Amino acid sequence: MRILALFISIAVLTSFTLPKPTLQIGLLKYSGGGDWYANPTALPNLVEFCNDNLGTYLDKDYATVEVGSAELFNHPFLHMTGHGNVVFSDADAENLRNYLLGGGFLHIDDNYGMDPYVRPAMKKVFPELEFIELPFSHEVYNQKYKFPNGLPKIHKHDDKSAQGFGLIHEGRLICFYSYESDLGDGWEDQVVHKDPEEMRQQALKMGANLIQYAFEQ
Numbered sequence: 001m002r003i004l005a006l007f008i009s010i011a012v013l014t015s016f017t018l019p020k021p022t023l024q025i026g027l028l029k030y031s032g033g034g035d036w037y038a039n040p041t042a043l044p045n046l047v048e049f050c051n052d053n054l055g056t057y058l059d060k061d062y063a064t065v066e067v068g069s070a071e072l073f074n075h076p077f078l079h080m081t082g083h084g085n086v087v088f089s090d091a092d093a094e095n096l097r098n099y100l101l102g103g104g105f106l107h108i109d110d111n112y113g114m115d116p117y118v119r120p121a122m123k124k125v126f127p128e129l130e131f132i133e134l135p136f137s138h139e140v141y142n143q144k145y146k147f148p149n150g151l152p153k154i155h156k157h158d159d160k161s162a163q164g165f166g167l168i169h170e171g172r173l174i175c176f177y178s179y180e181s182d183l184g185d186g187w188e189d190q191v192v193h194k195d196p197e198e199m200r201q202q203a204l205k206m207g208a209n210l211i212q213y214a215f216e217q
Helices: 002-014 042-053 070-074 090-101 115-125 183-187 197-216
Strands: 024-029 059-066 077-082 105-110 163-169 172-179
Touching: 024 042, 024 070, 042 059, 042 077, 042 183, 042 197, 059 070, 070 090, 077 197, 090 105, 090 115, 090 163, 090 172, 105 115, 105 197, 115 172, 172 197, 183 197
Parallel strands: 024 059, 024 077, 077 105, 105 172
Antiparallel strands: 163 172
């Protein structure tokens, strides 16, 4: 009887189809010629990791969102990456500012060579704010996964220490900027960059911390 009941239960459960997740991570598309589309396997892998380990129910198909679009406001977490130039128009800057002040969260991941361009672009969005290096005691390093030494170093780049910078408005971290780390490369399929699995796990765990922090604020 117990075995029969078990099979009946399985049949009932499998007869229902779960609804498609409606919450998507947004990939920020910007002007200026920088490769905003870099690391195409990164966000699907991060989402899968978060769904498996944080209990989130995110759509694995991320949305590509232009910085000046109203679609920005449909995505509580935005990821921005690239290697080169970043240009925000006045309308872009205003739209992104309103999004972040309204509760949105932006993760900027320097994929190498982005730093000289993204800082002036974000200064246009928040002329009154400065990027500050976050202390290792900050909440982003102390979510489900603990990073007592701060941002993990994933790729060599200029062989500098990885640094996590933030824009803070009225006590809330609204933008996290990972510099000299390259989390997104660590999120990609292993065959792409051939990172050791331990390093990939560090990158994914740090990404999960950012998702958890953004969703719980």
